[in-house]
Amino acid sequence: MRIALNEARCSGCRTCQVICSLHNFAENNPKKAAVKIVGHFPAPGRFEIKICNQCGVCAAVCQFEAIAEKDGVYVIDREKCTGCGECIEACPSNAMVKHPAETAPIKCVACGECVTLCQRGALYDADVREVQ
Known part of the structure; x- marks a missing residue:
């Protein structure tokens, strides 16, 4: 799976971060997510997605x-x-992060869980769908 982004569609809900940490660490800890959502407010008023x-x-x-x-x-x-x-x-x-509870850095392994739960299509599988 090739994870692609359409940042204009990101609402900042951070569901991707929750599912990433749950799937990879069995924890509801967005700080252990391999995907990061960064808000840029008030200007330009958008969310940036950081993923490997x-x-x-x-x-x-x-x-x-x-x-x-x-x-x-x-x-x-x-x-x-x-x-x-x-x-x-x-x-x-x-797109790589270090969490104090982990010995190794955290990076995306392209499991696709974030894509599955992104209701707005900000994260999607580029192998299945054309660039948005």
């Missing part, structure tokens, strides 16, 4: 080879990861 686009920069900078591509998705091996944060700093999408 699977570019691979994180894997390229990881000196411990803890991030590898698998079927088009870059996945962190939590056993190999030292938590150094180089991947977070290098991420051009600013």
